[in-house]
Amino acid sequence: MFYKTKQSLDQLVQNGSTPGISYQIKTNDIEENWILGLKSVFPEAEILPRTTDNIYDIASLTKVIATTTRILQLIEQQKFQLNDFVQAYLPQFRYDNVTILHLLTHSSG
Incomplete structure (x- = not known):
């Protein structure tokens, strides 16, 4: 089916x-x-054993569900854009060329 x-x-x-x-x-x-x-x-x-009672760690879902949802809400409210630099919101952040998008996509280098 x-x-x-x-x-x-x-x-x-x-x-x-x-x-x-x-x-x-x-x-x-x-x-x-x-x-x-x-x-x-x-x-x-x-x-994987052929059983359906395996227990999985779902902590990583927090990033996908909570963080992504909140980020989208903030973008919708025009609080920031994905290409904004992190330092604009966290001045103590030491990398001046890293954007919010870099952090969300794990691509900041």
Whole structure:
């Protein structure tokens, strides 16, 4: 039923975009659980066990959900722009050529 979704997620693991995925597709009629790839890559590769009770650290979601949402709200309120320099808001920041966009995309060098 969800062949294209499953195929896309499997491709992410196969091409190395992510080491592993566990997901659930649930509708009124079905509930499917799938586990693909690796559970960890450090300190060594560990294959995901065929179980759905793995516990994952979701701390990184804070960046995606909370920070991104707030940044978009501030841009919408015209409080700043992505290309503004960080020093304009934090004068003590020691790198004068780093923008907010650099920080959000981990590309400040």
